[in-house]
Amino acid sequence: MNKKVFIFDDNRDILELCSDILEDLGCEVKTSPTTNHIENQVTEYMPDLIFMDNWLPDISGIEATKLIKANKDIAHIPVIYFTANSNIQMLSAEAGADDYLEKPFDISTFEDIVRKYLDKN
Numbered sequence: 001m002n003k004k005v006f007i008f009d010d011n012r013d014i015l016e017l018c019s020d021i022l023e024d025l026g027c028e029v030k031t032s033p034t035t036n037h038i039e040n041q042v043t044e045y046m047p048d049l050i051f052m053d054n055w056l057p058d059i060s061g062i063e064a065t066k067l068i069k070a071n072k073d074i075a076h077i078p079v080i081y082f083t084a085n086s087n088i089q090m091l092s093a094e095a096g097a098d099d100y101l102e103k104p105f106d107i108s109t110f111e112d113i114v115r116k117y118l119d120k121n
Helices: 012-024 038-045 061-070 088-095 107-118
Strands: 004-008 028-032 049-052 079-083 099-102
Touching (some): 004 012, 004 038, 012 028, 012 107, 038 061, 061 079, 061 088, 079 088
Parallel strands (some): 049 079, 079 099
């Protein structure tokens, strides 16, 4: 597949699990536990897909996603909002994310959403 995926999450276990799954799918993975300088982080790596947690140090997933979507150079990158919040659909819509994935997630569901966004490019 050779696509680049950036995961923003402060949970090391989640980062490891997602990285393993993505690498098995042939993706290059970058992770960050913080949304500090979110636009710079994304612009430097230019991923094909972003996974964004809701609860992050510095700025929230909602704010971080809004900043990405407001930046014309990176707004085209799909952002998948993923969190254990029960109102994930509302949070995802508020953030302007392209899709969402509820935690805890099923590995095949995670793979399906990755393929949905990476296979069409």
